[in-house]
Amino acid sequence: MFEWYWVNLAGFLVQVISSTVITVWIHRTWCHRGLNSNESVATFSRFWLWMVGWYWPNLLQHFSATHRKHHARSDREDDPHSPFYFTFSQLVFEKVDGKGTPGKPYYMPPEEVQRWASDVPTYDDWLERRVFRTYPKRGPLIVALAYLILFGWLGLLNGLLWIFFTRISARMHNYMSHKTGYRNWPHTDPIDKSVNIVPIGILWGGEEFGANHHDDPQSPRFSRTWFEFDIGWLTVLVLGYFGLVQFIDDRQVKDKWYLKGWYKYKKVDKRVKNQL
Ligand SMILES: [Zn+2]
Numbered sequence: 001m002f003e004w005y006w007v008n009l010a011g012f013l014v015q016v017i018s019s020t021v022i023t024v025w026i027h028r029t030w031c032h033r034g035l036n037s038n039e040s041v042a043t044f045s046r047f048w049l050w051m052v053g054w055y056w057p058n059l060l061q062h063f064s065a066t067h068r069k070h071h072a073r074s075d076r077e078d079d080p081h082s083p084f085y086f087t088f089s090q091l092v093f094e095k096v097d098g099k100g101t102p103g104k105p106y107y108m109p110p111e112e113v114q115r116w117a118s119d120v121p122t123y124d125d126w127l128e129r130r131v132f133r134t135y136p137k138r139g140p141l142i143v144a145l146a147y148l149i150l151f152g153w154l155g156l157l158n159g160l161l162w163i164f165f166t167r168i169s170a171r172m173h174n175y176m177s178h179k180t181g182y183r184n185w186p187h188t189d190p191i192d193k194s195v196n197i198v199p200i201g202i203l204w205g206g207e208e209f210g211a212n213h214h215d216d217p218q219s220p221r222f223s224r225t226w227f228e229f230d231i232g233w234l235t236v237l238v239l240g241y242f243g244l245v246q247f248i249d250d251r252q253v254k255d256k257w258y259l260k261g262w263y264k265y266k267k268v269d270k271r272v273k274n275q276l
């Protein structure tokens with residue numbers, strides 16, 4: 001039966017989990033090597049991303065390569081997704097398939113992918129071969145079917161909007177985090193135009209904090225001041241508590257801000273210190 005609030009709550013949760021997976025596993029773990037994630041985090045992330053339509057061959061390496069180049073060349077001519085060189089519709093709606101077309105956003109030929117991200121793993125296991133690669137688009141169909149079964153036809157229509165939003169949301173915040181928002185301090189790189197979109201990082205998993213992140217890319221914590229909340233960082237702390245991720249850099253433990261307000265932190269702190 002169609003209940004708009006349940007459908008939208010489901011859509012919102014799927015969106016938040018998807019963005020959190022992207023930010024924790026792809027972005028904070030692999031693009032910047034700020035964390036080590038164990039195999040169960042990797043398998044869950046790969047499966048979840050496939051379910052929400054985030055699959056293309058070599059996704060992890062391709063994403064990491066374009067993203068590292070984006071940091072190295074922020075808002076310069078060869079930045080793969082600067083909003084100062086591409087329009088909103090180009091950045092958000094143009095097809096990304098891991099190869100792309102020269103001159104288009106997110107373009108990265110295989111040899112460049114190797115140059116930027118040869119340390120990032122590629123997968124060729126059973127899941128990859130028999131499920132993801134064989135049925136690359138089946139995930140969102142399953143999600144759509146779940147909306148239909150749970151909420152009926154109206155629920156499905158409503159759910160499709162969320163599926164679409166989840167599909168394009170990383171590209172939306174890539175655009176916005178260099179376009180509209182605030183900064184806590186002046187740019188260190190005068191050409192980089194990154195900004196924090198809003199101080200509450202939930203909808204996009206904490207990817208809202210573009211400026212904070214560009215100023216300290218390896219840090220797995222994107223929030224910086226007392227009024228900022230980063231759900232990706234909270235997820236990292238919870239996963240860290242259960243031993244599913246490990247911090248590579250100890251700068252975070254010395255940061256006083258996040259010692260406040262999270263009661264389990266001290267245990268995580270101990271765990272992190274033990275492993276250093
Ligand atoms: Zn950026």
Ligand SMILES: [Zn+2]
Pocket residue numbers: 027031032067071213217
């Ligand atoms: Zn980054």
